[in-house]
Amino acid sequence: MPKFTRLIAASALSIALTACVSTPRSNTAPPPPPRDPAPVVITPPTRPPAPVQSFRGAEIMQVPGLEQVIRANARSLEAQFGTPQLNVREGDMRKLQFAGPACVLDIFLYPLAQGAQPVATWVEARRASDGAAVDRAACVAALRR
Numbered sequence: 001m002p003k004f005t006r007l008i009a010a011s012a013l014s015i016a017l018t019a020c021v022s023t024p025r026s027n028t029a030p031p032p033p034p035r036d037p038a039p040v041v042i043t044p045p046t047r048p049p050a051p052v053q054s055f056r057g058a059e060i061m062q063v064p065g066l067e068q069v070i071r072a073n074a075r076s077l078e079a080q081f082g083t084p085q086l087n088v089r090e091g092d093m094r095k096l097q098f099a100g101p102a103c104v105l106d107i108f109l110y111p112l113a114q115g116a117q118p119v120a121t122w123v124e125a126r127r128a129s130d131g132a133a134v135d136r137a138a139c140v141a142a143l144r145r
Contacts, residue, residue: 078096103134103143104125104128108124125139
């Protein structure tokens with residue numbers, strides 16, 4: 001067989017073999033078309049509800065060394081410790097925070113009767129450096145003017 005004929009035969013065989021090879025078909029269905037996103041509903045801002053001034057029976061701490069603090073009002077506490085570093089109001093509760101090198105003192109004030117002036121009912125004390133609890137009475141003594 002002449003060289004040219006062999007070349008044509010080899011080319012024809014190559015084309016025939018290529019036609020026999022098929023790409024694998026997937027048994028999965030094509031993905032569904034993308035859906036339109038849900039409509040965005042914009043709710044206009046509303047006024048927050050008015051704070052409810054309600055009396056709740058506050059637990060009154062009774063710890064030796066805190067007699068001048070417990071049941072004292074904010075004015076009396078400021079006379080003892082100076083201007084608070086923090087003064088937070090939340091409903092009928094008030095928190096005064098006094099701090100110095102020795103400690104941080106949080107005093108919580110609640111009204112003891114409906115419509116009454118809030119007074120100190122609870123005290124927490126901690127080190128400023130790491131937040132570890134310290135003796136409350138010792139902290140009061142360290143911060144007192």
